[in-house]
Amino acid sequence: xxxxxxxxxxxxxxxxxxxxxxxxxxxxxxxxxxxxxxxxxxxxxxxxxxxxxxxxxxxxxxxxxxxxxxxxxxxxxxxxxxxxxxxxxxxxxxxxxxxxxxxxxxxxxxxxxxxxxxxxxxxxxxxxxxxxxxxxxxxxxxxxxxxxxxxxxxxxxxxxxxxxxxxxxxxxxxxxxxxxxxxxxxxxxxxxxxxxxxxxxxxxxxxxxxxxxxxxxxxxxxxxxxxxxxxxxxxxxxxxxxxxxxxxxxxxxxxxxxxxxxxxxxxxxxxxxxxxxxxxxxxxxxxxxxxxxxx
Numbered sequence: 001x002x003x004x005x006x007x008x009x010x011x012x013x014x015x016x017x018x019x020x021x022x023x024x025x026x027x028x029x030x031x032x033x034x035x036x037x038x039x040x041x042x043x044x045x046x047x048x049x050x051x052x053x054x055x056x057x058x059x060x061x062x063x064x065x066x067x068x069x070x071x072x073x074x075x076x077x078x079x080x081x082x083x084x085x086x087x088x089x090x091x092x093x094x095x096x097x098x099x100x101x102x103x104x105x106x107x108x109x110x111x112x113x114x115x116x117x118x119x120x121x122x123x124x125x126x127x128x129x130x131x132x133x134x135x136x137x138x139x140x141x142x143x144x145x146x147x148x149x150x151x152x153x154x155x156x157x158x159x160x161x162x163x164x165x166x167x168x169x170x171x172x173x174x175x176x177x178x179x180x181x182x183x184x185x186x187x188x189x190x191x192x193x194x195x196x197x198x199x200x201x202x203x204x205x206x207x208x209x210x211x212x213x214x215x216x217x218x219x220x221x222x223x224x225x226x227x228x229x230x231x232x233x234x235x236x237x238x239x240x241x242x243x244x245x246x247x248x249x250x251x252x253x254x255x256x257x258x259x260x261x262x263x264x265x266x267x268x269x270x271x272x273x274x275x276x277x278x279x280x281x282x283x284x285x286x287x288x289x290x291x292x293x294x295x
Contacts, residue, residue, distance in 0.1 A: 003055065003056055006036055007034070007090060008059055008060065008062060009035055009036065013062060013092045019109065022112075026110050034051075041070065045073070058087075059087055064096065068136070089102065089294070090116060091109075098201055098273070122293060128283075130279060130283050134200065136204070137201065138271065139205070140195070176193055178190070178192055178264060181223075192227060198221050198223050213245065221256070221258070226251055237252065261282060262281075268280065270282060
């Protein structure tokens, strides 16, 4: 069969009634697409490649941020050539940070499917970390520890507005780590960092606007970091987060960069669109307007 649009659906979502209802509603509204369900994460790339070989020009990632990352990696590959195939989004995760950052109605799956099938795609930047693709946010230290270690019960208990940066700092008693920010043409900036996030889009951690100035097509990655080598003042940190680009900030560092590295003598925990990475040197760069995304 030859299909121009294919929905690559996360296996655990395939039998959910809300997903089945959304697929039926979208098709009833005139959308034409085929649904493929990879058996596991390793199969995702092969399924995408086979769909493209069979004529697909639009691949809809049906799942959370990890599924979107997997489809994006399958489309971008090594980043040497721009893919002709566009990526749509059917947000089925818990947080759906990338979809919300794109302004998609994440609570209306049928509408998201219609948008993915019918709107014209837009070219967005792609972030690269040590050769791996990400389209949303890479978080280090604190941000990665949230995903790796925070019990589900704690996340539920914190909930809503309390599920915030300062709330989790208090709840988890997190400690900083020594690292260096290395920007081409600048002296390395050494410090003791509690948290760092590299945003191609805005949201991470379930709706926290970690990169408020980020744009998907400006050729830059937005780095937000909290450093504690100049003392600890949680009230000051909270205030600086509300104005992160203030050059007089003591704790909050906000930079917009096309290329940089974060290095440490110990392995850094990093969460890459929901996927774990652990390295001593994290090299970040961008592929400007490299991937066509529908939103």
